[in-house]
Amino acid sequence: MSNKETVKAADEAAFYQEARGWEADRMAMLHKSERRAWRIAGGASLLALAAVIGLSTLAPFRRTVPYLFGVDKATGNVEYVGAVDDRAVTGYQELLDKHWAARYVVARESYNFKLLQSDYDMVLGLSDDNVGKDFARLYDGPNARDKKYGASMEMKVAVISVQRSQNAVGSVAVVRFSKTTRRVESEAVEPPQYFVATLAYEYKPSMFGKEQDLIANPLGYKVTSYRADSELAPVIVAPAASPTASPTAAPAPVPAVPALPASPTSAAPPAPAEQVPAVTTTGQ
Structure with a gap:
C-alpha cells in the first residue's frame, strides 16, 4: 500500500x-x-x-607603582623609603610640612660663601626668636663660621627622608640628611657624613610685616626647636684607630720604672744617723 x-x-x-x-x-x-x-x-x-x-580612556590612569627601598651607606641597613607615587602623600598639609622642614634643614646646614647671606636670611625668617638667636651665634665672634671657612670650603646637604609626627608639644619633623664637605682650592671631597635633624614647628600666618618676608614665608612657618645629631657614619673610622693606639699605649709603663730609685733615697737617712754617734764619741 x-x-x-x-x-x-x-x-x-x-x-x-x-x-x-x-x-x-x-x-x-x-x-x-x-x-x-x-x-x-x-x-x-x-x-x-x-x-x-573605555579601556583606551582608562589607560592613562593605569600605572605600575614601584616601592623604593634605600640602603644606608654608613650602616648597610635596608629601610623602606616609600612608594614612588603621588598617592603616597596623604594630604596637602603633609606635603607642606615636609617641604618647609626640608627647606629649613638645607638652608641651615649648608655652607656656600656665595649663597651664605640668602641662607642666613631664610633660616632667620623661618625660626622663632630663640632658635634664630642660637643660629645667629654661629656667625658671631672671632670663631664665626664665615670667618673660619671663608670661601675655601663648601658644605652640600642632601635630604634623604622627612618624617613628621604629633606629640603633646605640637608638630615634629625628623629629617635625615647627608652632608658632603668640599675644599674649593684642592677640589678634595670628604666622605659624606649623615645626620638626623629633629625640629618642632608651627604656623603663625600674619598679614603684617615686610612684603619680602611675607613672600618668602606666606604661611608663617616657624621652627620653635631644632637639634641635629650625627648618625653612626663616623664610628667606622674608630676600629682602624684602635690598633694603632695599643702599640703606643704599651711603652707607657716604661717611664714608671725610674720611679724605683725612690727606695735608695729612702735608705739615705740611716747614713746620717750613723754619723751622729761618731760625733759624740770624738767629743768625749
Whole structure:
C-alpha cells in the first residue's frame, strides 16, 4: 500500500494555496531570524566598541607603582623609603610640612660663601626668636663660621627622608640628611657624613610685616626647636684607630720604672744617723 495521498481536482487549488502559505511562513521566519541575528551582532559590536573606548580612556590612569627601598651607606641597613607615587602623600598639609622642614634643614646646614647671606636670611625668617638667636651665634665672634671657612670650603646637604609626627608639644619633623664637605682650592671631597635633624614647628600666618618676608614665608612657618645629631657614619673610622693606639699605649709603663730609685733615697737617712754617734764619741 502506498502512503501517498491523492488530491482531488476540486481540492488542487486549495492544496497549492496551502503550500504557498507554508513557504511564505518559512521565508518570513528565516528573514525574522536573520534580522534578529544582525541585531545581536550589531549590539555586540557596539559593546565591544564601547569597551575599547573605555579601556583606551582608562589607560592613562593605569600605572605600575614601584616601592623604593634605600640602603644606608654608613650602616648597610635596608629601610623602606616609600612608594614612588603621588598617592603616597596623604594630604596637602603633609606635603607642606615636609617641604618647609626640608627647606629649613638645607638652608641651615649648608655652607656656600656665595649663597651664605640668602641662607642666613631664610633660616632667620623661618625660626622663632630663640632658635634664630642660637643660629645667629654661629656667625658671631672671632670663631664665626664665615670667618673660619671663608670661601675655601663648601658644605652640600642632601635630604634623604622627612618624617613628621604629633606629640603633646605640637608638630615634629625628623629629617635625615647627608652632608658632603668640599675644599674649593684642592677640589678634595670628604666622605659624606649623615645626620638626623629633629625640629618642632608651627604656623603663625600674619598679614603684617615686610612684603619680602611675607613672600618668602606666606604661611608663617616657624621652627620653635631644632637639634641635629650625627648618625653612626663616623664610628667606622674608630676600629682602624684602635690598633694603632695599643702599640703606643704599651711603652707607657716604661717611664714608671725610674720611679724605683725612690727606695735608695729612702735608705739615705740611716747614713746620717750613723754619723751622729761618731760625733759624740770624738767629743768625749
